[in-house]
Amino acid sequence: MIDRLDPLEAAKEIEGSYKRYLKTLLAPRDEKLATSFDAEVDSSDLLTKGPILEMTPPYAxxxxxxxxxxxxxxxxxxxxxxxxxxxxxxxxxxxxxxxxxxxxxxxxxxxxxxxxxxxxxxxxxxxxxxxxxxxxxxxxxxxxxxxxxxxxxxxxxxxxxxxxxxxxxxxxxxxxxxxxxxxxxxxxxxxxxxxxxxxxxxxxxxxxxxxxxxxxxxxxxxxxxxxxxxxxxxxxxxxxxxxxxxxxxxxxxxxxxxxxxxxxxxxxxxxxxxxxxxxxxxxxxxxxxxxxxxxxxxxxxxxxxxxxxxxxxxxxxxxxxxxxxxxxxxxEPVRKSHLTASQWRLSDDDLLAFRRGALDSADLTPNGADVAAALSTEQSIVALKEALSSGPVQVRELRELLWPDDPQSTEKLDALVELGSSTLDDSGHPVLSARYHYFVRATEGAFVSFNEDGPRIFLG
CATH class of the missing domain: 3.40.50.300 (P-loop containing nucleotide triphosphate hydrolases)
Known part of the structure; x- marks a missing residue:
């Protein structure tokens, strides 16, 4: 897509920048420890969490x-x-x-x-x-x-x-x-x-x-x-x-x-x-x-x-x-429920074309149907809503759920969320009201454990 923040790419950039910062800030002087430290930072799943997608359907x-x-x-x-x-x-x-x-x-x-x-x-x-x-x-x-x-x-x-x-x-x-x-x-x-x-x-x-x-x-x-x-x-x-x-x-x-x-x-x-x-x-x-x-x-x-x-x-x-x-x-709040899926499903090619800006949302619907009405029952969007109905879900889990073993699943999910959130129904609400979350954890430092196999670094 053009002229918009790509949340998934932004998450990668944030993670990469943060890990480079930690490597510079806490780099040990010893070469072996520095190599071990860099490897620990790169492999750690404690520093960041997400992206996570949360559905926020409109109130009834x-x-x-x-x-x-x-x-x-x-x-x-x-x-x-x-x-x-x-x-x-x-x-x-x-x-x-x-x-x-x-x-x-x-x-x-x-x-x-x-x-x-x-x-x-x-x-x-x-x-x-x-x-x-x-x-x-x-x-x-x-x-x-x-x-x-x-x-x-x-x-x-x-x-x-x-x-x-x-x-x-x-x-x-x-x-x-x-x-x-x-x-x-x-x-x-x-x-x-x-x-x-x-x-x-x-x-x-x-x-x-x-x-x-x-x-x-x-x-x-x-x-x-x-x-x-x-x-x-x-x-x-x-x-x-x-x-x-x-x-x-x-x-x-x-x-x-x-x-x-x-x-x-x-x-x-x-x-x-x-x-x-x-x-x-x-x-x-x-x-x-x-x-x-x-x-x-x-x-x-x-x-x-x-x-x-x-x-x-x-x-x-x-x-x-x-x-x-x-x-x-x-x-307590009462949210609008999502509709039952229709027989129509967006093709992968159309999703990727929409993401590139080659197609508009109006070009995607079958037989010139109303865009919001059609997308409200589109199979992929309904499946995504069902997956999010019980709470926020990690993006990687959603990718595997909707497009298992697909190397382009990240791009397709991004396109689907953008399409649903940018298309408004008659009441002015998005077809898919959702938001991304991404968390970065501050580390207390790095710790070294000396044992028979050599020193090992842990992040605090």
Whole structure:
């Protein structure tokens, strides 16, 4: 192919460059040891791993927000949020829809889906819906309703941008970020806003300064756990938790919850207990944790472990019953399934011609068929998807599976992946959504073993 990175060739170049670097860096002065060292570096399979191919099929879609409004799951006033930031007629992912339904039903939740899967919408949509319903009933006064807790300020700042795009149409819902970066007074905060957001107009419902948030606490409060610790003990911030605007807390959202393990996890868990005792001693706050990897860190009982982790972190009930979908507080992604293979299979010559740039994807399909539709059921692509359905696989294993004992199997696999990933279906998703991984391991040095057969070098 032309003008693109060849991932398999790139992997070879990376491995070769790294091994040449090690030979130069750690070369022994003794000639025999140097020869032995070079041979060990060349033959070692500990230094690199891969390339590995992973399939990332698109998430399956479900109902739209407009359909949830019509069904009564969302408040009719939620229709005001229809915009480019949240198109009400765009189907939600099934895991988003499931999370919204469970959240509205009052369940504590763990949303464990991948990066870019829309975890934010899974909790923002129902929280904003709750605030819209409060406003419609005339009960939406100042006071925190939801705490959005982030492990890093950068994540809180990203969420701030998302809220600005979403809440412009509902000025009655206020939000604010209270971190170490938040200015004390309004004048300083506005100057900082203009400096970091040139050309932007401040929304009237975004509280920029600490003074604003103390006098009229925002409905959505964004912070990190270290700042929350300070807020709970500083007299100046008492009005966020006590006073005339207290008693309004309803939700705690903890983003990237998997980072709170070990000593830090214990600290945050105790912080949650102090917070709940302070703001809702007689009632239960609804708790939501999001993570891209929470269920992937354990092997035996990932769902049970995730529920126990969340229960310990929030001091709140979480459960997962296999036989009762209403009592499943873990929301996991649902991927689109691949289609059954047709009778059509790409010829080896066509694959290699595509790789050289001699043929376009449109030239490969039989009888002028739609390219994406034809490739979705092409035998080689379906076989590749089936091989990857249970997880990432080494490229060398895939080559042997699809083209056993074929000296050109590397080129054919590269062409097949490129063809599938560059061809989009009607929904804008690749026919084959996949990515390569390649790992390089740092060595701790080289070690010599002296024995009767002579010295032997080992890599650390």
């Amino acid at each position: 879609t479900g109902a739209t927000c407009r359909e949830l409004i019509a069904e009564g799951v969302l408040h009719p006033g939620f229709a005001a949020l229809d915009s480019a930031a949240l198109p009400l007629d765009q189907p939600l992912y099934i895991h988003q829809e499931k999370a919204i339904r469970k959240f509205v039903a009052g369940r504590n939740l763990v949303v464990s889906t991948g990066t870019g899967s829309g975890k934010t919408e899974s909790f923002l949509i129902p929280i904003i819906n709750h605030l819209i319903a409060e406003h419609a009933e005339g009960r939406l006064g100042p006071g925190v309703r939801a705490l959005l807790l982030y492990p890093m300020n950068a994540l809180a700042n990203d969420q701030l941008k998302r809220l600005r795009a979403l809440l412009g149409a509902v000025p009655e819902i206020t939000f604010g970020r209270y971190t170490g970066e938040t200015a004390e007074d309004l004048a300083s905060a506005e100057a900082k806003f203009l400096q970091t957001n040139p050309g932007a107009t401040r929304l009237p419902n975004e509280l920029l300064s600490r003074q604003e948030m103390r006098s009229a606490p925002p409905h959505l409060l964004l912070t990190n756990y270290a700042m929350l610790e300070y807020l709970l003990i500083r007299p100046a911030d008492l009005d966020l938790f006590d006073g005339p605007n207290a008693g309004t807390w309803r939700f705690i959202v903890m983003d990237e919850a998997h980072v709170y393990d070990g000593a830090q996890g214990t600290e945050v868990a105790l912080l949650m207990r102090r917070l709940k005792q302070r703001v809702a001693p007689e009632s239960a706050l609804q708790c939501i944790a999001t993570s891209a990897s929470l269920t992937g860190s354990v092997r035996n009982d990932p769902r049970g472990e995730a529920m126990q982790f969340a229960a310990n972190l929030f001091d709140a009930p979480f459960e997962y019953r296999d036989d009762d979908s209403a009592r499943q507080d873990l929301v």
